[in-house]
Amino acid sequence: MTADLVIVNGRVFDGTIRTESTAVAVIGDRIVRVGSDARVLELAGDTTRVVDASGGIIHPGFVDAHAHAVFAGVERLSIDLTSAQSVEETLALIRVGVESTATEWITGGGWSHELFPMPTRHQLDEIVPDRPVALSDAGHHTLWVNSKALQLAGITRDTPQPHNGHIFLDDAGDPLGYLNESAAELVGRLIPPATDDEIYAGLLNAQEYLWTLGVTGWHEAILGEYNGKADCTPGYLRALAEGTLKSEASGALWIAPGLHRDDVSALVDRFVELRARNADAGFSTSTVKAMIDGVPHGETAALLEPYCNHDGFTGEMHFDEETIFAFVSEMDAAGFALHLHIMGDRGIRVALDAIEAARAANGAGPRHHIAHLSMVQPDDAKRFGPLGITANIQGLWAAPDPFLETMIGPERVLEGYPFRTMLEGGAELAMGSDWPVSPADPWLAIHVTVNRWAPPPPGLALPPIPEGSVPQTLDAEHQSLTLAQALGAYTSGSSALVLGRPGRVRIGERADLAVATADPFEFAPEQIMSVRTAVTVVAGEVVFQA
Template identity: 80%
Template sequence: MTPTADLVIVNGRVFDGSVRTGHTAVAVASGRIVRVGSDERVRELAGEDTRVVEAAGAVIHPGFVDAHAHAVFAGVERLSIDLTSAASVDETLELIRAGAERTTSEWVTGGGWSHELLPMPTRQQLDAIVPDRPVALSDAGHHTLWVNSRALELAGVDRDTPQPHNGHVHVDEHGDPTGYLNESAAELVGRVVPPSTDDEMHAGLLNAQEYLWSLGVTGWHEAILGEYNGKADATPAYLRGIAEGSVPSAVSGALWVPPGLTVDEVPALVERFVGLRERNAAAGFDTSTAKAMIDGVPHGETAALLEPYCTHSDDGFAGELHFDEAAIREFVTRLDAAGFALHLHIMGDRGIRVALDAIEEARAANGSGPRHHIAHLSMVQPDDARRFGTLGVTANIQGLWAAPDPFVVSMIGEERMLSGYPFRTMADGGAELAMGSDWPVSPADPWLAIHVVVNRWAPLPPGVEAPPLPAGVEPPTLDAEHQSLSLEQALAAYTSGSSSLVLGRPGRIRVGERADLAIATADPFALPAAALVSVQTAVTIVGGEVVFER
């Protein structure tokens, strides 16, 4: 006998995680979906105490699952100095000034500043605001650190500091550090920044969860667990939240493989990861994924390319891998054999090819195994894009990045930009798709990402004008429309695709499934594609409980 529903949603259109169905209503009891069908059939389960939610013709869909987020870092940043809302240099500096006045700690920290607004920020700009306390601010991409003179002094970084491998300390015409540090160079200062306390990280996690609920996100994958770039391990925050019940969202995480790992160090790392996986699983936290950054980012010329950057046509510089190729093959094969899924950050086409070769070698050695996934996909050669399906590698898509970027075009050229984010080629080749935001690197709004994946152009926020292009750079005229996904493909990737990949559950609206649901403000299938950006989340439901209402 079907129980009386605790919650019924009526007058909607159900997208079940795969297709838009003819159903209009969903009933929930004890945290599970107990009926999907017409309004009339679902209302049969309503009792005196049943809550009825009116969808007003909008789509009812599985809750979004973010397959690549740094939720704890994002929440901590939101509670410190969050620069992501700044639309000008003056606004950025004012937010820093206000944040420095607000905080009582020795270090002034935060992040989210824009490279488009501040291509090469300097320590002098920060010195003018905070001359006597150290300041360290991550860029929006979190691959670059902007610091003041006091921070450089405390870290011992000066004109005599050697350039680190896979990083760059930018210097002025006198040879002194400018306060702009890329990749591993950021760690020179990051290692002396006091890490967030366990209480601060737990507060950040709860702040992030509440914000993600407002976007219809009911679960996510924490993409780095471990000490990273001066940041503390986020694992204790999750274990505490799960134990005390303050994190009802479905979550998983990836154990961090540090750059520079050598072949000889791989066995000990795998042994340590196995122990961490068992300990965390006993506490209800799935950490059966290992995360590695195979290369860096094109903005900082640290992505590993097959051909030189356009800006280095004279010296042939094409970026570098963060590991020796032998080490990549070794840790991919050994982690695959131990049952770990690989979550690989890769931005350059050389990095993609090296990683796919390593996964192919692991499959030959170990047979079929965990679902590995590659995130970002900013440059992929066509032949390599077609290998994803053959090798069973999931495309972990950050959709917002798939719009043409004039700054990247100036560094890699139009041909390589056109080969980027080849979602259609991957899907047509049989690759499974998942989606995530990389928040706080980019906004966490799934509907905004879906808009870009379907339309291949990014709308600007209201009142925000596009920043001026660098001298000599023309707006990109790339026709990437052939790589667009359909709305159905994109919505499936951000719901059932991500859920099955990082949570190990179907992420579907069907009887018996956990009731992680969202109701949109409209039916996107009834809108022109260009209007997808207008869709928001009206209601979010986690485990059968309404946790957000717009």
């Protein structure tokens, strides 16, 4: 028996613990031996590819449990503003993008609310006055548009404010060019959706980029038309048919906001048909996604207590409670796992009550997961384990957020992202990025999950951290996870949840592996930020080597 690939001189993290093993052997797409260098090299022959891990950790490939990979890839191929560190850099990237875009509509995204707390149409009008511009924020819940886009959408000072959205106005009472949630859809529905070819190209671009980060699988968090964006399912089906999708991916069928109770049963029937059709093509879509509320940054998350800047205003949910209880119960009964976006503590409580009711009515069922978890009351955090709900965490977000603090106050900020309480309450953890809402690099997210502060952008020094304002210790009060817990959530935890397989480094498992540039278990926690991916292996094939 001769191995096709051996990785030696590392240290194996098997998906749960850091083991004594230092090497892995692969034949075809399967792991056939895990052990010492000498033991694994027994399988090496003349045709074996040997990879030297140089002391780095060898671990299961990262699985992103919440990503919008196709949207991100399409955006990377348009105007991508995520790298900008200043107002000037953002505007410069827009100018370059406009010059290289031949289509009528100019689109892209990734601008920062910290740089543009309230962007205006005038800033875009100075760059391009004669073509419509629509740029999503980094969170993709807000559009920054120019005057031409407002004109085409018919948005004026007299346009009624939509439900679950806001058209921001300037001091004169005219639209500012800043639209969030459902207001963004007034423009979004006019933007020509990406073509099938653009979706396909975006998927392959995303796959290749994720390989550079050690990501070997992911969960596409929205399959369906969303805010003017086309359904990306055809891209996956084409890539599977042509054999170009080498990574494993699953997806969530999209429940659009505004669903009514009377339409739930018909939606379940349609999703059952889609699930079967996609499964025949090799694409697992046994999950359904719904946004129960919005985001606290836009004051659209549903809270138990009011926002700081509004007397008595607590935000709104995207569905009435009767409808939430109905689709949770009926989707559960049909065997769909629920993937729920929730950022407010009131939204969390309603969803937990709905899942509890579904369990009582239907008995044991699929493992549901709730993503983001930025505001969860302590008693509600302890309900995840008993209800069999996986905490789908976005670890990178669990860092101090001065902008959010102005929305909900310092006390609620420090109580957010209660990962430790959930874990100790018996909840299983998975981790994802929500890319392109935030960077897709798992090591950055793991750093924040362990340390509860974010590393600085490249080239910038870490700002001073005010004493008492940032949880940095590993005690339960501060909700940090250990390195092993965080790395396990981003590998075996996510794999089990969204790919339906263990995601471990052990004999017989699919050889989806990554090699890090170092062994972070030898580091102080604050040094985790320096780790990067050196090698990525998908189904036994080396797809990336730094």
